[in-house]
Every structure is written in C-alpha cells, then in structure tokens.
Amino acid sequence: MQTGNTNRIEELLGKWSDGTLAPAEGKELLALLQRSDEHQETYEALQKAWMATEETPVFSPEQKEKLLNHILGRKTRRLFFLRVAIAAAVAGLVVATVLWLQPGTPRQSLAGTAKRPAAPADIPAPASNKAVLTLANGRQIVLETAGDGALATDGAMQVSKLPGGELVYEGKETEIRYNTLTVPKGSQPVKLALADGSRVALNVASSLTYPTAFAGSARKVSLTGEAYFEVAHGPGGKMPFVVETGGMQVEVKGTKFNVNAYPDEMDRRTTLLQGAVVIKAGTAEKALLPGEQAIVAHANNTAQAIRVDGSADLEEAMAWVNGRFRFNNADAEAVMRQVARWYDVEVKFAARPRLRFGGQIDRASTLRQMFTILETSGLHFSLQGKVVTVLP
Numbered sequence: 001m002q003t004g005n006t007n008r009i010e011e012l013l014g015k016w017s018d019g020t021l022a023p024a025e026g027k028e029l030l031a032l033l034q035r036s037d038e039h040q041e042t043y044e045a046l047q048k049a050w051m052a053t054e055e056t057p058v059f060s061p062e063q064k065e066k067l068l069n070h071i072l073g074r075k076t077r078r079l080f081f082l083r084v085a086i087a088a089a090v091a092g093l094v095v096a097t098v099l100w101l102q103p104g105t106p107r108q109s110l111a112g113t114a115k116r117p118a119a120p121a122d123i124p125a126p127a128s129n130k131a132v133l134t135l136a137n138g139r140q141i142v143l144e145t146a147g148d149g150a151l152a153t154d155g156a157m158q159v160s161k162l163p164g165g166e167l168v169y170e171g172k173e174t175e176i177r178y179n180t181l182t183v184p185k186g187s188q189p190v191k192l193a194l195a196d197g198s199r200v201a202l203n204v205a206s207s208l209t210y211p212t213a214f215a216g217s218a219r220k221v222s223l224t225g226e227a228y229f230e231v232a233h234g235p236g237g238k239m240p241f242v243v244e245t246g247g248m249q250v251e252v253k254g255t256k257f258n259v260n261a262y263p264d265e266m267d268r269r270t271t272l273l274q275g276a277v278v279i280k281a282g283t284a285e286k287a288l289l290p291g292e293q294a295i296v297a298h299a300n301n302t303a304q305a306i307r308v309d310g311s312a313d314l315e316e317a318m319a320w321v322n323g324r325f326r327f328n329n330a331d332a333e334a335v336m337r338q339v340a341r342w343y344d345v346e347v348k349f350a351a352r353p354r355l356r357f358g359g360q361i362d363r364a365s366t367l368r369q370m371f372t373i374l375e376t377s378g379l380h381f382s383l384q385g386k387v388v389t390v391l392p
Contacts, residue, residue: 005032121383123343123367126204129165130187136177136212143167143190154179157195157212166191173213182207183225186344189320194221197232198241203320205262205341218242226260228321231275248296249280257288258317264337268296271317281306293317319360326360332379336390343367344386351392353379 012029015021021029133141135154143161150160157171159179167181167190183190185205192200195213202208206225219234223245231241233254243250245261248268255275261268270279272288279286279294286306288294293312297305319326325342327335332353340347342363361373367388371381380391 125364126186126188131183131190134180168193169195177212180209185341199230201228228258230256252277270294323363324360327357330357346387349390
C-alpha cells in the first residue's frame, strides 16, 4: 500500500477510535481498506459492521484497542487478535462478538472462500416456561399450562405461581416434604422463592430438589445444572444454607452466588458476588470472598481439589441471569454446549475448531442469528431437524 494511503487509514482509524469519525469518512475508510490486501481482514470486519448498523459501528474501548493493534500488526500479550464483527439481528437487535485464536492457529478470512452451506432453518429462542414441578406425592405440574395463583397444597404449605412465572411457598409446616423443580432444555429459566425467603433462579437443563419448609440444623437443597441464589439469613444467624451438587457442597449463611454444576462440563464453578461461602469437596475445603470463583474439577463424578480464581469474570457467571450469553476465551465445544441447552438441540462436530471466543450475545437471538455471529469466525453449520452439525 502507498504510504499516503497508510497514513490516511491511520488518521481515520484514530478518529473512529475516539468517536469523531463522520459517516462519509467511514465510507472512505472502507474504500481504502478494500483496496489493500494487507488490511483485507479488517475491511471485511468493518464492512459487516456498517452493513449491520448503517452507520459508524460502535465498539467498546477494549475492542477498538484490539482492532487497532491488529491493523498495525502488533501482538497482544497472549493472543493474536484476528477479527471483530458486529452482526445485526432482526427488530433492531445488535449483537457483538470478539473472536480470537491461539498463536500458531491458521488464520481464516471472515468472508471465506469456501462455499457456505445453505442457510439452515431457524429455531427461536425459548419464549415460555416449560418447567415441571414435582410434589412430594409424585404429582407433576407443568408450569407452561398452569394458570397464575395457587397451584397446589403440599402438607401445610401452599405453592403459588406469580404473574411473572415465579414460584412462591407460603404457610407453616413442621413435616419435611421435598419438591423438585426441573427446567428442561429449550425453556426460559425459572425463579423460585423458598419458604425461608431465599430466592433462586434456575437455568435451563437444571433441577433443584428442596424442602417445602426448613427445619433442623441446616437448610439443604440439591442442585443439578446451574442456579443463582440470594440466600436469606437463617434464624438468629444460624442454620446455614447448603447447596449439594455431586461431590461438592456450598455452605452459606446469607449471600449471593452462582453455582454452575452441569454434568457435561469439566468443572463445577461457584462464583461469589456478595457475602461469604465455604466450598467443600471430599476432604478439601475453601472459603471464598466476593469476586472469587471456586473451581472443582471432576472426573467420573469424583470431586477433586478446589482451585480459587481471585479475579473471576462476574459478568460471565451472571450473563444467563441477565439474559445474555457471555464468552471469555471459550472454546467451540463450550460455546456449543450452551447453544444445545438453550435451543434444545443436539450438537455434533464434523471437525473440532481451534477457535477461542470472547464477547456476548443476547439470549433472545434465534438460532440462525447465533449462526450468523459464529460464522464470522469461519465456522459453518448445518441443521437437520434439531441436530446441529459443526462443519469443517
């Protein structure tokens, strides 16, 4: 590229970075990049952004810095930044994603030269609550078809469904009875208010077994999958709240935390937002402070040592509660496990991509919108019925 053009690109990128780039200058920048083989990847990324927004694309300061580093040929400390793309969903939904590859991984063009498969049929994001409540007597209530108000009486406790879909327990009970709330794949998460005032949000492909009333020395619940807890203090500051999941226990007295314990994940992760918790796994025990995450590796369902991450990504841990997917250097398999749970699809891999993903996507996106975002990395997909295949 001629030096004059290079200088002009850097000038325009400087304006874009500080937010002063005019629309006409944006078009000029695209034209200059389009004529340069050196900056072809960057042109394709920015072109997708302009097509999505019909105006100067909006990136976070971190994304701008990384894109500028890529254009100027600089390396980050650990990863090579390859591409940034903004794709627009229908109805004005804008979704942003930042994609990286580990050093040494072959680069792939955003647009790509290989023939893309035909656009797959679409699957919408879950729109209803398909959870099932199983009472102590074995009776099952499907929340999607149940009306608001009182659902059932279990012993001396009444369980009701509020207009927003939250379940609440009211009454005075001395006999211990257990209910199980199950949220299948392809459902909206469900909120639950326990008898002690603690509140729970239960993610998809998850279940929680709990007593309708708490008695004894501890308040114990059993979790499979993922849930966010806001635990009320026990009477007199006693009676700790205990979450049991596989070979791990999370013990608290009053706090806010998230537990991710899906059986198909490599680790069980407990992220503390407020208060204090104690993690127990086998003979190991660790106390957490706010902002920390306990990681319990498990193989063959046997809990191993506890590792503590002192700088946990709280936004990533809480993304599902806030209606988003958020990825922080996640591999393709980890991304697709979340896709499988949310859209209730089976995922198969015809190839194992070496891509790493970062960024966030609105969970209201349809499956095709997810494909559109992920395909900016060079991934391809096919969809047959409810089977998604990740193609080479």
